[in-house]
Amino acid sequence: MTMAAGALPEALAQTLLVRFGERFQSGSAIRAQHGSTASWIATQPPDAVIFPENTAEVSETVSLCGEAGVPVIAFGAGSSLEGQLNAPRGGVSVDLSRMDRIVAVNTEDMDCVVQPGVTRERLNEYLRDTGLFFPLDPGANATLGGMAATRASGTTAVLYGTMKDAVLSVEAVMPDGRVIRTGHRARKSAAGYDLTRLLVGSEGTLGIITELTVRLRGIPEAVSAARCSFATIENACNAVIGGLQFGLSFARIELLDAMTVKAVNRYSGQDLPETPLLLAEFHGSPDSVAEQSRRFGELAGDFGATALDWTVDPEERTRLWRARHDVFWAVLGLRPGAKGISTDVCVPISRLAECIAAATGRAESLGLLAPIAGHIGDGNFHNLILLDPQDPGELAAAKSYVGWLNELALSMEGTCTGEHGVGQGKRAYMEREMGQALDVMAAIKAALDPKNIMNPGKILPERFDGQR
């Protein structure tokens, strides 16, 4: 039933071509672009790409591919990091970028209905005059559909949650081509199994999301930002733990380790103390954000913070937060030409300092440059491992590090992935993390997708591949 990569069955290719015309593409450049390209995982291009313009076309494609036993792989902005878009068994990439309509904005209900190809930046531009915004910020200008499929989150999850919290309901094309709607626009519902949350984070392996209803938030009246330095990661973590317990509503609370701060200083000529740095942001009324910044400053002071600076001025805020915005390019600048590979563990915050300390030691002992930036309020941090992927020794060291770190996170009651998802890259760790729950996941996958056509070879470990 599976296909060798690079060749669609002739009849299927012909049918799709007739049906989609120029919106069916099989040139090698476009195919390569539609494999996973944003990580160290080798690109495995699909056999062809189609560009549907509505749900019926997605359904038709899935049905046709299903009849032929050919994989279908949903594609948004191409920014996923764990090989989610690769086509290890070939198949058709369903590029949803033309399904980018903002269907409805319901300002009184503070929600909106969008097609999956809408990017978060475009949505926020569109919303600007409504006084509302979509608060999740994973860094990349991802599509809403892709963010839902990978259960994305980012810097603001500490206040606004992840895509599991932002999505009220979805419309999806299931593996048999059937179109379902998992719910409507009620703010909460107790009506049966939570198919919304089942599809969010399923990485296109159970269905293709063709429409989403998402919660919006009021653009805060005021935003304050704060920045301070600590002697140790442990002190920084304790200041955040104290703030959370005290009820500070961090809208963002980010940690940079000393190596990342050094990179930022070098990149943009700043002179931040080259020790762990915290950046905080608060959203609310002018009085409340000022109060929260002040209280955070006091708390940080109790843990020996220095260089404390805070502001409610928008331009000043951009300046204070510049270090965070520069991280990616600044860190890459530490080793020009290197590839940056991101880890993604997430642990209970009480274990975070210990986890980061052990991680830093381990990376050093392996000779890896692996500076850290983290969504500290969630216990989620990323090493950006700077790697020459052509060097087998380095590659082996990096792989060993990632495996070790994922095990460490699990030993601390955490997860190998806080927000990037499993894809191909973390399949191997699912066994240890989920145990027998994996069999339940596999049973659901087999029940909904008996031909295994929906993004095969992702999430579930290899031992389940043979079951279908």
Place this chain on the structure above:
Amino acid sequence: MTMAAGALPEALAQTLLVRFGERFQSGSAIRAQHGSTASWIATQPPDAVIFPENTAEVSETVSLCGEAGVPVIAFGAGSSLEGQLNAPRGGVSVDLSRMDRIVAVNTEDMDCVVQPGVTRERLNEYLRDTGLFFPLDPGANATLGGMAATRASGTTAVLYGTMKDAVLSVEAVMPDGRVIRTGHRARKSAAGYDLTRLLVGSEGTLGIITELTVRLRGIPEAVSAARCSFATIENACNAVIGGLQFGLSFARIELLDAMTVKAVNRYSGQDLPETPLLLAEFHGSPDSVAEQSRRFGELAGDFGATALDWTVDPEERTRLWRARHDVFWAVLGLRPGAKGISTDVCVPISRLAECIAAATGRAESLGLLAPIAGHIGDGNFHNLILLDPQDPGELAAAKSYVGWLNELALSMEGTCTGEHGVGQGKRAYMEREMGQALDVMAAIKAALDPKNIMNPGKILPERFDGQR
């Protein structure tokens, strides 16, 4: 495979008796107590009740019942409202009240691990000295396991979310007796299918929750309460919509309609204006709760609110909120001897005023006494229909009303159940609400529970009963 009610297979009964001794009970009183008793749905008692003390015993029971093809029905505090505990095909009620250990409280991580029989009041008593609390309040002193199983929420969901948001992960016994853990203690995770959210709200039809890890919150430094009256429901709704858009963080925002206020006045000698009443609560720092109450008052004033009163004093707060606490008994007092039947629709808040106005008109025209109290910030409200269930005419009118109301909510992009769940009572409405998504739910149920032993006859409409 199914059993006539009232008779376990002799061999199974014998095995369970030997295994559980006095913790296996089959007297008629205890059986009757373990059917659904809190609604207008007739009680259908299980054949026997067992009282397991640990996960292994739950697993053993499920395995034994599974081999015999006998249903198992998880039981917590017995407070569910839609027939979730009934045993239409007989079977064994698994009473989890002895599994009531608080396993761990992780104050730095603001989470705790509990067995399913822990009630929310006991948990909060236990937590009192930690500065943390479990914020969900569904009214009844339900068990955490039961609240998770029905995706409960209540007055504080507008700020703290529902059980889908509060539960970080669960341990569950699956229909084959296997014990799984759906995750660990990380604050967020993108590791595969969200089995936590699949089990939350599944009403014991997919597995029995034997341990839960739940998020806690910091006990707010200050709490303010506000109360005001409006000429119309529409004005009350508009004040709340305005507050939400403005970014007010209601911790609770409750609406009582004029008939409910009248009942409260009569019950406790208050002299509230007998028009729609809003009760608000804010959690935060002393400054912020005072500011939010003041701003809410201004906004309410814009919509013609009268009798505005607010306070940060705990005793005053209790007095202000007394109307809400008295609702259930006050409303029952309108018709002594009547049974109170609760509706549970939830609609987008922009449709709420229209929905309530139509509902009130319909109830009147049917001659029903059906006062309303609602979690207005979520768009969720309850009629408490005061009914003589022995009167066939009244019963028919009430059933007609409930069916009509559920349809109305769906026509407004809402749901027939915001927080009470489906059970037996709302199975008939699932077809219209979920459409083809029901087939997906049924496929999951069939894959995980092929013998249909886990709480059969709930959630999925009758047409799926025959599939197994």
